[in-house]
Amino acid sequence: MAQTGRRDFGPETTTDEVLEGIDLSGRTALVTGASGGLGAETARALASRGARVILAARDREKLDAVAESIRRATAAEVETVALELGSLAGIRAAAGRVLERHQALHVLVNNAGVMACPESRTEDGFELQFGVNHLGHFLLTGLLAPALLRGGSARIVCVSSRGHQQSPVRWDDLFFEKEPYDKWAAYGQSKTANVLHAVELERRLGGRGVHAFAVHPGVIPTDLSRHMEREDFEHIRRRSGGQLRLKTVAQGAATSVYAATAPELEGRGGVYLEDCHVAEVNDDPESREGVRSYALDPAAAARLWELSEELVGQRLPV
Numbered sequence: 001m002a003q004t005g006r007r008d009f010g011p012e013t014t015t016d017e018v019l020e021g022i023d024l025s026g027r028t029a030l031v032t033g034a035s036g037g038l039g040a041e042t043a044r045a046l047a048s049r050g051a052r053v054i055l056a057a058r059d060r061e062k063l064d065a066v067a068e069s070i071r072r073a074t075a076a077e078v079e080t081v082a083l084e085l086g087s088l089a090g091i092r093a094a095a096g097r098v099l100e101r102h103q104a105l106h107v108l109v110n111n112a113g114v115m116a117c118p119e120s121r122t123e124d125g126f127e128l129q130f131g132v133n134h135l136g137h138f139l140l141t142g143l144l145a146p147a148l149l150r151g152g153s154a155r156i157v158c159v160s161s162r163g164h165q166q167s168p169v170r171w172d173d174l175f176f177e178k179e180p181y182d183k184w185a186a187y188g189q190s191k192t193a194n195v196l197h198a199v200e201l202e203r204r205l206g207g208r209g210v211h212a213f214a215v216h217p218g219v220i221p222t223d224l225s226r227h228m229e230r231e232d233f234e235h236i237r238r239r240s241g242g243q244l245r246l247k248t249v250a251q252g253a254a255t256s257v258y259a260a261t262a263p264e265l266e267g268r269g270g271v272y273l274e275d276c277h278v279a280e281v282n283d284d285p286e287s288r289e290g291v292r293s294y295a296l297d298p299a300a301a302a303r304l305w306e307l308s309e310e311l312v313g314q315r316l317p318v
């Protein structure tokens, strides 16, 4: 695609186009869920501009293969760290390993995720989607915050989804203990929590040079759909009003890379981006565009922070 300028970025913009002219040498970025899909591409793109990248996920073999392919394609330093976001002990161990090796971090992309899985629990008893997508990243980010603050200027990217429109945080029944489990409501609330996490991170850290962004990547065929059945694809098609536009992985990861690096976002944060732009607030239940106001509500963001600290059993140094 011929690029005419950063202001023309849109749904078809790729990671490499976003990074044109940007030098990331001397910067260290950690990307979760980097063993495939959008995370692997996000890490590759950042590395291609000179960032040292730390790839985090569960599957060692897949991580090593992605790391090797990035080393072959770039001159960047590439490390891996085993991370199970469904285990608080596992997250503490992974964060400890990162902090032992790195004084400072400049980019944290909270990208790992699971979608619409059958009802299950994390090691610590949390509903899996809320536990992995939100609480796992909440703890990881809190533990890594001192290194991000030492980075001087740093960005946190919370990879959310348009799926946040399917549910606000279910304050009275977070883990579906009162009502029957609904895999899409569970995904929706976890993705709303990702946006609220960015809002509260920005409030707490923005004044100290660490800015946080929530991102909707678009709709990209990846392994994320591994739990989906035929009727789920129908459900998504119906929700999109028959106008489902698929992106490539490089287009899908572009908004994360944009949030992590765009000079025009300097000094901003606590916003939700899609197609490499800050999205409008949109509460029209018929519309799939933009971000619901409940996901940007500062009071809900503060409430979620407190609740999350209670659930992970730790006050975070943020």
Ligand SMILES: NC(=O)c1ccc[n+]([C@@H]2O[C@H](COP(=O)([O-])OP(=O)(O)OC[C@H]3O[C@@H](n4cnc5c(N)ncnc54)[C@H](OP(=O)(O)O)[C@@H]3O)[C@@H](O)[C@H]2O)c1
Binding pocket: 032, 033, 034, 035, 036, 037, 038, 039, 056, 057, 058, 059, 062, 083, 084, 085, 086, 110, 111, 112, 113, 114, 115, 132, 159, 160, 161, 162, 163, 216, 217, 218, 219, 220, 221, 222, 223, 224, 225
């Ligand atoms: N693809 C889309 O259309 C789309 C749309 C909207 C939002 N998103 C969001 O984009 C992000 C990336 O999705 P994707 O499409 O790239 O999916 P994907 O290909 O399934 O990749 C998901 C990544 O998350 C990791 N992961 C899953 N469970 C984990 C756990 N318990 N602990 C640690 N890592 C875990 C996986 O690694 P291992 O299994 O190897 O550990 C994998 O690297 C997700 O947050 C998703 O919600 C995607």
